[in-house]
Amino acid sequence: MSEATPVENLTPDEAAAELARLAALIAEADAAYYQEDAPVLTDAEYDAARQRNLAIEARFPELKREDSPSDRVGAVAQDGFAKATHAAPMLSLDNAFSDEDVTEFAGRIRRFLGLDESEPLELTAEPKIDGLSLSLTYEKGKLKRAATRGNGLVGEDVTANALTLNDIPTKLAGKDWPDFIEIRGEVYMSHADFAALNAREDQAGRKTFANPRNAAAGSLRQLDTEITKSRPLNFFAYAWAAESAPFAETQSEAVAKFAEWGFQTNPLMATAATVDDLIATYRNIEQQRATLGYDIDGVVYKVNRLDWQQRLGFVSRAPRWAIAHKFPAEKATTTLEEIDIQVGRTGSLTPVARLAPVTVGGVVVSNATLHNEDEIERLGVKPGDTVEIQRAGDVIPQVLRVVQDGGGKVWHMPDTCPVCGSAAVREIDDKGEADVRRRCTG
Ligand code: IVH
Numbered sequence: 001m002s003e004a005t006p007v008e009n010l011t012p013d014e015a016a017a018e019l020a021r022l023a024a025l026i027a028e029a030d031a032a033y034y035q036e037d038a039p040v041l042t043d044a045e046y047d048a049a050r051q052r053n054l055a056i057e058a059r060f061p062e063l064k065r066e067d068s069p070s071d072r073v074g075a076v077a078q079d080g081f082a083k084a085t086h087a088a089p090m091l092s093l094d095n096a097f098s099d100e101d102v103t104e105f106a107g108r109i110r111r112f113l114g115l116d117e118s119e120p121l122e123l124t125a126e127p128k129i130d131g132l133s134l135s136l137t138y139e140k141g142k143l144k145r146a147a148t149r150g151n152g153l154v155g156e157d158v159t160a161n162a163l164t165l166n167d168i169p170t171k172l173a174g175k176d177w178p179d180f181i182e183i184r185g186e187v188y189m190s191h192a193d194f195a196a197l198n199a200r201e202d203q204a205g206r207k208t209f210a211n212p213r214n215a216a217a218g219s220l221r222q223l224d225t226e227i228t229k230s231r232p233l234n235f236f237a238y239a240w241a242a243e244s245a246p247f248a249e250t251q252s253e254a255v256a257k258f259a260e261w262g263f264q265t266n267p268l269m270a271t272a273a274t275v276d277d278l279i280a281t282y283r284n285i286e287q288q289r290a291t292l293g294y295d296i297d298g299v300v301y302k303v304n305r306l307d308w309q310q311r312l313g314f315v316s317r318a319p320r321w322a323i324a325h326k327f328p329a330e331k332a333t334t335t336l337e338e339i340d341i342q343v344g345r346t347g348s349l350t351p352v353a354r355l356a357p358v359t360v361g362g363v364v365v366s367n368a369t370l371h372n373e374d375e376i377e378r379l380g381v382k383p384g385d386t387v388e389i390q391r392a393g394d395v396i397p398q399v400l401r402v403v404q405d406g407g408g409k410v411w412h413m414p415d416t417c418p419v420c421g422s423a424a425v426r427e428i429d430d431k432g433e434a435d436v437r438r439r440c441t442g
Pocket of ligand 1: 128
């Protein structure tokens with residue numbers, strides 16, 4: 001069985017093994033993302049792993065594991081911050097990857113609500129901000145607590161840090177807010193602030209951040225509030241929970257209230273009456289993506305009527321009334337000039353492709369990861385080749401394939417560490433298999 005075996009061809013034994021592999025992979029990816037702020041999978045790979053897990057579980061419900069990733073969102077709270085239990089779980093969103101997926105989403109909603117063709121179904125469309133979600137508890141209009149998502153049920157109490165953000169009101173403006181409400185939204189860092197922060201970190205000889213989302217997460221989850229204060233973080237409010245009294249009839253009305261109460265709300269949010277309208281809004285937002293000045297990775301659609309949201313409710317980890325229409329990964333072609341070796345803190349050697357700079361989705365890319373020597377062999381890539389690269393809105397760009405052979409020499413991983421000169425070896429495990437990574441023995 002390989003990773004590529006279609007779900008419909010899996011035997012029960014293979015399916016069980018695959019569910020075990022995916023549970024471990026997703027748990028590792030969650031820990032890297034939530035606890036280390038250092039993702040090991042791209043968003044596209046992560047989504048693919050979750051989709052495959054769901055598809056296998058749908059075909060073999062009896063094989064669903066106790067620790068199934070579909071029952072879990074994110075990872076547990078990190079030591080250092082107090083734990084904060086959310087008044088209502090912070091859930092995730094299902095994904096749509098094509099126009100057909102969006103049509104199906106609208107169809108499911110219509111069937112569930114029993115709407116006939118003639119009845120309008122209004123939806124909102126807004127950018128999916130690529131940051132980290134934050135829940136703000138307001139009691140009698142005063143900010144009482146700010147909490148990260150954590151595992152969706154329990155997050156980290158980051159109140160002291162959240163108070164340093166200009167976009168987070170300590171007191172709500174106006175007075176028509178419920179006595180109790182959790183306002184939810186996304187903390188993010190702009191491209192310009194991210195570049196300036198990394199330049200400062202680099203100058204100071206500190207580790208730089210891989211992308212604006214990691215920079216935002218790393219800046220908010222600081223035990224030293226002074227550090228958070230020095231970091232330029234922004235916040236968009238887009239959701240709420242556990243309100244003590246109703247305050248709006250539609251999603252758009254609720255978000256308009258947030259703006260009155262003193263929050264930043266996304267100016268590109270729109271309503272759409274048909275699926276064609278939704279897709280048109282998606283294309284419009286996608287066109288503006290490169291010039292927005294902050295990362296977005298898709299468009300979120302939500303049923304506008306709140307009484308309908310209520311009736312639709314939730315399935316597993318996501319609401320039935322919303323979906324995230326993801327942008328496809330962006331690709332470009334360029335020359336791979338050199339393969340350099342990066343030595344990690346644990347001594348692992350990672351080959352990195354140095355590229356002729358190329359713009360991918362509005363961002364200039366000059367490096368891409370090659371993961372390990374097996375990957376280089378699989379791709380058959382050598383310095384001088386023309387390669388296709390992909391940037392999935394996050395993490396480090398990847399080399400997808402060789403487009404044209406540059407006639408250069410076959411490249412081999414060094415067997416000594418480029419930093420200290422000690423031998424670099426691939427460890428052999430109990431089963432006699434070589435580790436994909438080469439490590440410095442020094
Ligand atoms: S609505 C119950 N709206 O995407 C659904 N989420 O994959 C509440 N996100 O955890 C989420 N932009 O961190 C919503 N405009 C937006 C969003 C958004 C980014 C994030 C959020 C959520 C994740 C789900």
